[in-house]
Each structure stands twice: as C-alpha cells, then as structure tokens.
Amino acid sequence: MVVILWLGGLRVIDGALTLGAFVAFNAYLIRMSRPMMMLGRMVDEHQRAVASLARIEVVLKERKQVLDLTDDSKGRAGEIEFRNVAFSYNGSLALKDVTVKVPAGSTLAVVGRVGSGKSTLARLIPRLIHADEGDVLIDGVPIEEIPISEIRGMIGYVPQDTFLFSDTIRENVLLGDSGSDGSDVDRATKVSKLAQDLDVMSDGLDTIVGERGVTLSGGQKQRAALARAVIREPKILILDDAMSSVDTRTEEAILKELREVMSQRTTILIAHRISTVRDADHIIVMDEGRIIEQGDHDSLVDQDGIYAEMFRRQHLAAELDKF
Template sequence: NKTGDLMARATNDLRAMRRLTGFGLMQAFTTVVMFAFALHFMLQISVPLTLLSLAPLPFVIIVMYSFIGKIHKLFNFIQEQFSTLTAKAQENFSGIRVIKSYVREDWEIDAFKKENVEYINRNISLAQVDAFLDATLDFLLGLSAIAVIWYGGRLVIHGKLSLGELVALFSYIAMLAWPMAAIGYLINMWQKAFAAAQRILNIMSQPADIADTAITDHSIAHLDGAIEFDHVTFRYPDAPRPALQDITFSVQQGQTIAVVGATGAGKSTLIHLLPRLIEANAGSIRIGGYDIRTIPLQVLRGHIGIVQQESFLFSDTLAGNIAFGVADADKDIISNAVEISQLKLDIDQFPDGLDTIIGERGITLSGGQKQRASISRAVIRKPTLLILDDALSAVDTYTEEEILNQIRPVMQECTTIIVAHRISTIRDADIILVLDNGKIIERGTHEELVQRRGTYHKMFERQRLEEHFKQLD
C-alpha cells in the first residue's frame, strides 16, 4: 500500500466511522425516542389516521433497501479515489526536487487535476443519488400528509374527530416526520461508515510479515555478538533468482566483518536478515548462540544498531533524532555520540545547536551530515551488533578516516558488520566477504584477498588507480 493510501484510510475513512459512532448513534437514539413518543399519543387520538400516516413506511424501507448497495458502492469508489489523490499529492511533495529538476511541474499539475476531477465526479454521482433518495422520501411523506389531511377532514366533518384532536394529531405527525426521514439519513450514514470500516479492516486484518511465534523463547533477554549463517538462502517474491544463495560464515563476538560486492550482489539483503526485517527462505541464522527466530523481536532489534544505506531522519530536533529509541539519553551522552560521528563541527554552526529542527526527512542537512547523524543514533544505543550499510559513502575520505578512528573503541565492544564500496573503509576488518550474484565468492583478510589476485584484488587496484588520478588532478 502506498503511504498516501494509508493516510487516507487513517483520516478520511476514520472520519466516516466517527460520524456514525458519534452523531449517528445520537440521532438514532433520538429518532427511536421521538418515534415511540409520537406514535403513543397518535394512537390514542385516532388509530386509522395513525396507520394512514405510517403507510409510507414500507415504501421507505423498500426504497432504502434498493439504494443501500448503490450508496455503499459509490462511497467505496469515492474513498478509493481519495486514496489515489492523497497518494499522488504525497508522492509529489516527497519528490518535489526531482519534479523541478526535470521540469515536470506542469505535467504533474495536469495529472493531479485529472485525479481531482475524477474525485469530484464520483462525489457528484453520490450527491445525485443522495438527492434523489431525499426527494423520494419527501414525496412519500408528502403523500402521507395529503392523505391524512383528506381523511382527517372527513372525520371532522362527520363528527368522528374534533378539530382540536386533528390539530394535535398533525403536531405529532410533524414530530414523526423527522424520524421517518432520518431513517434514510442514518442508513446513508451507516453505508458510508460500513464501506470505510471495510477499507480500514482490510489493512488492520493483515498479519504482520514477521512477528513473534510459538517458537519464540521469551526467556531470552541478553545476547552476545557471535553470528553464524548456516546455508542461508533468500529470494524476493517474484524474483527470477535468489538474492542470497547458500550463505555460510561465522563471526566471533567483537570481530568486524566487511561485505563488499557489485551493486545487486546481495549485500543489503544479507544485513536485513539479521534484525529480521526480512525472513530467510532456507537455512538458519544464529546470534549469541540462539536461532534468531526464537529470539523475541524486541530483544533482537534492541541489541542491534543499524545505519541504513539511505539515512532517514524525522522532522524533529537533531538531538531528538540522535536519541531516538533511547529513553534516558541526556545531553552528555548525545554529545559523545556526536563526537564519534564527527558531527560536532557542523552542529556548532547550527543556530540552535543540537536543538535545531532539521525538517522533514532531515531536508536541511547534507547527505554526509545525515549519514553522520544516523551513525550517532546507532552508536548511542551501545549495541551488541553494529551494522553500517554503506554508511560512509556520502563523506570524503578524510572524514571517513576520522569517523573510523573515533568509532573503533565502540567497534571493539561489539560485533560490527560493514557494507561498503570503498576498500579504505573495510581494509582493517577481521573478515571480508566478497559477494557476487548472491554467493560468497571470496573470503579472508584484506592482505589474503589481495594476494589471491581475484575479484577483491581487482576492486582494490581499480580504486587505488582512481585515488592516484584524483591526486594528480
């Protein structure tokens, strides 16, 4: 589901349900009380006139029954289109810089207008049905009133009913008119709320992709950083081949393991398996001696600090982003994390320092600043397992070296997995895995892999040559 669609379900659909459970239930209660009150006194005045005034009720029910399905269907179409419209707006706001860069403003405006016109047309269709329904109900109630006037007048003329009783009866009929008309209004509201509830329940009833199960051992509370992959295979749905195939390796507590390879080799997939963001199709993964499927998710992820390839920051203060997920983080702890990530000099230039609001998705920060803020957010947790997914790609080589020097004391206290493209980032790792098409094709230390003169050696030589030409420039 698109973000905009979920937002529409959480706002517009909930609003329809709230109207029914609030105003709708109140009106239903009022309608029942008024109907019973008026009917009681009308029956005491004249049973025939009372029955005549109620004559339209079966027709009202028939009309409402014939319109229920149409109202439900039309409102569902409207909500679906509103979701499409919201998703389009959200996508345009998120990609505004790309739209401007490719001079696509007019095209996107036209596309939004097209979706908006469709939304308006669907609302008009529902409004037409509502108007026809209201007119039909008013017509039936009008016929009832004419019939009561005609027959009541005859009863008065023949002396079977006094004029005062007829006037009183009309007063009660006036009281009865709204409850009868409200039946259509309430059924209309009910159908809209029912359609909205179905859309919300379609989302809420979806089971979590990954959750604690019957095999989860809730007695597990602490983990060390030993990692073991045993013949692990993973394939994305509908993918032609596995993203990872028969991956086997082990890492001891406190070691640093690096993963390198070409784009699409499976590096990010491998590290996403550790916090169970995705689930392996075959094989097993153990952390601290436990199969990760038996570790409670909260415990497993609580021991992992991860810096994603694409740094995501919230529309909050810089301090709030760094301390995210750490309830007892004070300014000293945050400042220490900032020192480690080499972000302090940048923060000193911000008008409000750590209290600077960084905007949605950290829009006011550069790519390197966002990466370093994400590193601070990971190390402040004092994780058992630190994962850096190409976390230094947006900083220069000098800053990279400074960050690595600062982060080494942290890395010595935990197991670290580094995914990188630059050899300089991972040359000191205890183990280096070289992935290609989802398979481990080489493994060893930097020196061992260079001596083998394989894929890793080619990567190393190519990058060394690139650095040489940069220095010449």
C-alpha cells in the same frame, strides 16, 4: 465566463437585461466560484482519504508473518552465524548458500558489486526479512526463537536509505535511546563527526532537520543516523554503506573514532570503498548472492580476484585525485 459576458452583453444591447442586473449577476457568479472550487477540492480530498483509509485498514488487519516462538531474554554476547542461507525476492534469487560466522566482538566486512546481496544479508539479522532456506543464529540460537523486541534492542542499524524525522537533530539522535542524556548525545555526535557541523549551525543540536532531513546534506544525514545507532551502545552494530555520502577524509576520521566503539561489539560493515573495510577482522566478497571470496585484506589482495581488482581501481583513483 467569456461566454457569459458575451451573451449578457448582447442581452443588455437588446434591452432584454439592464446593465445593473448584468453587473449584479456577474458579481454573484464571481463570489460563488471560489466556494464551488473549494467544495470540489473537499470532495476530491474525501475520495482520496477514503482510498487511503482502505489501504491502511489492509495493513492493520495484516497478520504478523515473523512470529516469536519463545521468550528467552537472557544476556547475549552477539555472535552471529549464517548457515546455508538462501533468500529470494518474488522468485528472484538474492542469496544462495551463504555460510559465515562472526565471533562476538569482531568485525565482518561485506563488499561486492551493486545488487550482489549485501544489504539483504544485513536485513536478515534484525528480522526485517526471513530466510527462505538455512538458519541465522545469534549466540547459537536461531533468531526465530529470540523475540523480535530483544533482537532489535541489541542492534544498532544504519541502513542505506537514511530516515530522519521532521524534528531537531537532538531528538533524532535520542530516538536511538530515549533514556540517554546530553553527555551521551555529545559523545555520539563526536564519534560520528557530526559535532563539527553542529558548531556552524546557529541552533546546533536544536536545528530542525525538516521532512526526512531535507535541510541536511547527504553526509550530515548519514552521520546523524550513525550517532543515533551509536548512542544506544548496541551489542551488534550494522552499518549498511553508512558513509557513502561522506568524503574520504571525514570517513577516515569517523572510522578512527568508531574503532574503539566497534572493538567492543559485533559489527557488520557493508561498503563499496576498500579503505572502509580493510581493517576488518574478516571480509567476504559477494557476487550474485554468493560468497565468492573471503579472508582478511592482505589475503584477498593476494588472491587477485574481484576484491583485488576493486582495491587496485580505487587505489589508482585515489592517487589520481592527488594531482
């Protein structure tokens, strides 16, 4: 534009171009610039859309890797067993020779350092991934022989990375069980201690959470996801560090409410806080994909291993916080 003004000005001074023609030319140029910019954006968006469509087509054409072998839909109690399970991510060992049994209605707690394989173990149960070696069984039946729809229908799963849709809190909770009514939502939010936050929200359950729950705090998002898992009354409840963003006082209140829920179903409880898992029926400690310690809270403290070290460190931190 600067070059055009400079050259045009020279032409006007030389008399080769009238001032009116020069002004008209610039007016037309300015009016054309915006449509040209919009056309450029449309071309750019079209190219990106074509590239995205190509990737989507690859996903749609991808054959399902985890296949259902049989269709046995009889009722199940919820007993879980891992037998010599191994799993690798792109050649990197995540689980090795994991063997543990979780009786129906009991709680198994899983603790360990970051990257020890805790979440990988949990993801095997709903068949989000498939073991490279060994077997995962529900009520003595290999999970490969149970339809995915049945397995996932009996599981309430709260992963580390909480996902909420851009909708109301009510709709996000009801996503766990669309057949539930208002009283079920109230009960689920009471268990997850989300109800106390809803009281101070102007729209309560009808509050829009935004994309991925952006309008909520980390703790509120986790409690909404917990309510979504609890509302369906699953036979198996998997909590993968589901209260990491919640303060210890609220966590204690949630655990108190959850004990009644967990006593009626098989629970896999993954956490970093010892206070979260100490009341579990059985606790396993994982390190580098292996179970290195197991027992209840008291026996693990007596073993004076990794669990005892974590317990002493966290207990000391809690005592210091009181001052």
